[in-house]
Amino acid sequence: MQPIIESVRRSSFEDVNCSVAQFLEVAGDWWTMLIVRDAFFGVTRFSDFQRRLGVARNILADRLDWLVSHGVFSQREYQPGRSDYVLTDKGRDLWLVLTAMRQWGDRWHAEAGPPVEMIHKGCGHVAQAVVVCSACGEALDGRDVRVQLGPGATDDSLLPL
């Protein structure tokens, strides 16, 4: 199958007052979340990312620089003159986004079953991430919620039709 489009000029979403757009501005690139996935798997070195992802060196270097400049990775000197890439707190906080992507892919595109399973170290079981309400603890999905303007809303904040 052909990709949607062979070439795309990206708009910057930096000025859009929407937190989804802010995520996309930093991480909404095809390779970025695969780099972050591998970082959660313990990959830190350029050569390991490159080998596992099969991505061109210049693209990988661009993405890593971008992610460092946006505070998702920090660089760490592991021996004099050589540094690798470690997730920051902001980077580790992408875990739920990545997990939600994986679970969606498992549900809708993994005919032979999930390629990878998650084990909850605390209880030892194969587990799914399940979402509950922070206020009352009940299970939550899209049908159970509505949205309203928040404290950071501006004139261009988008609400439901």
Add this chain to the structure above:
Amino acid sequence: MQPIIESVRRSSFEDVNCSVAQFLEVAGDWWTMLIVRDAFFGVTRFSDFQRRLGVARNILADRLDWLVSHGVFSQREYQPGRSDYVLTDKGRDLWLVLTAMRQWGDRWHAEAGPPVEMIHKGCGHVAQAVVVCSACGEALDGRDVRVQLGPGATDDSLLPL
């Protein structure tokens, strides 16, 4: 600030045996998740997506066709000869991905507070989506889990280093 790259040739991730890559194959495009966001806000018509997103008509038409062909939207004739776009079950199941993106953007890029807040209709409170383990119900984050090969693993399935 300049976007990362002005132009990118996208590889297809369709053949990669990774559910994150499968998500990215279908929805890993800068506009796609904003279209899906607006669909959760009740937007169904081409002209409404176009006005709210400020996206070029040809790009929007491409993305909607792509999302219909991948079962995220279905087309519905709302009057003879005119149709709009409605999220399928597969599309509605993107809610957690979208919510995780929004919460990350709120936490790290919303200096003035969240532009939009979520209300849990069941309890009436402003709420965050909190993740718990499907097996034991305990709160879960990236440090609490490990991964292993699942039933759909193949030779090219990637595990931790």
